[in-house]
Amino acid sequence: MKPTFKRALGALALGTLLSLSAHAQQVLRVSAIPDEAPTELQRKFKPLGEYLSKKTGLKVEFTPVTDYAASVEGLVNNKLDMVWFGGFTFVQAKDRSKGQVVPLVQRVEDEKFRSVFITTSPSITKLADLKGKTLSFGSESSTSGHLMPRSFLLAAKIDPDSDLKRIAFSGAHDATVAAVSGGKVDAGALNISVWEKLVGEKKVDTSKVRVFYTTPTYYDYNWTVRADMPADLKKKITDAFLALDPSTPEGKEILDLQRATKFIPTKAENYVNIEAAAKNAGLLKK
Structure with a gap:
């Protein structure tokens, strides 16, 4: 094979690779x-x-x-x-x-975000009332559905792992509301934005489920x-x-x-x- 033909084929192959690479980067x-x-x-x-x-x-x-x-x-x-x-x-x-x-x-809104704690229980009106109760967080890696609610519980001298009867992880904010509404847990913690959206869309019965604590901002x-x-x-x-x-x-x-x-x-x-x-x-x- 002549050198010039080899170079032409090489250039064509390189051009094809570059074209494919460029195409891959278009997504x-x-x-x-x-x-x-x-x-x-x-x-x-x-x-x-x-x-x-x-x-x-x-x-x-x-x-x-x-x-x-x-x-x-x-x-x-x-x-x-x-x-x-x-x-x-x-x-x-x-x-x-x-x-x-x-x-x-x-x-x-993310400069001053908040979480809410919700319940259907008349006996729960403050964080301290959660002692001995069951509580659902969202995902374990959720900021507003787990980390920050846990942080504010710890600041209130409540250790979720030892002071509560049981904690659960629903996996998502709307699932936490469903768990509380359905009586699977006494209370739940979630993102205030999702809570307000569900309330606005009338997907939660606020005559039964209510916010009893709203966290400081973060x-x-x-x-x-x-x-x-x-x-x-x-x-x-x-x-x-x-x-x-x-x-x-x-x-x-x-x-x-x-x-x-x-x-x-x-x-x-x-x-x-x-x-x-x-x-x-x-x-x-x-």
């Missing part, structure tokens, strides 16, 4: 912690995914994950490009990747990417979120589904208190 793989039912997560993301596709020029694919840990591993192991994390899952991803993940944006959710994502793509994604405007039909639909008034930039330093709470609660190695 933005997105996921979210499964803090609600998979169908609800898909419904919430659909218009946002279409919007991000327009703004970035990439095909945006939403891939649901089975549990919180899978969302962390997916991003850390390069199977996902961007994930909607809670504060604790972001801290876990930061820890697992040795700092190689970057939070881009959060909702305004930083929570954000959209996170890997640190090795190209800077121009990070900027396009960030700018797209920051440009969402509730005065436009498209912006209003997306923001309403995300339960946000608007998105703002965020940074890893915002989550140092979440990291400290996780270490103090024994949920992250010191």
Whole structure:
């Protein structure tokens, strides 16, 4: 085979590989912690995914994950490009990747997020009343459904593992409400945003289920990417979120589904208190 022909074939093969590589990079793989039912997560993301596709020029694919840990591993192991994390899952991803993940944006609401404790029992009116009772958290890796409620219980001198009759993990905020409503547990702790959404949609009977404690505020959710994502793509994604405007039909639909008034930039330093709470609660190695 002549050298020039070999070079031509080599160039063609290289060009094909580069073309395939470029094609592979045309997909933005997105996921979210499964803090609600998979169908609800898909419904919430659909218009946002279409919007991000327009703004970035990439095909945006939403891939649901089975549990919180899978969302962390997916991003850390390069199977996902961007994930909607809670504060604790972001801290876990930061820890697992040795700092190689970057939070881009959060909702305004995430600067001062809260959890609520709910019950159907008339005898439960404060955290101390939970002693000897049964309680459901959400997922073990949930910030607003486990870590922060546990942290505030510990601050109130209540150890969930020894002072309560039993604790359970429902896996998701809406499942916690169902567990409390159905009498499976005496009380539950969940994300205030999901609680307010379920109340607003009349999916919970507030004549039976009520909030008896609302936590102090803390930083929570954000959209996170890997640190090795190209800077121009990070900027396009960030700018797209920051440009969402509730005065436009498209912006209003997306923001309403995300339960946000608007998105703002965020940074890893915002989550140092979440990291400290996780270490103090024994949920992250010191």
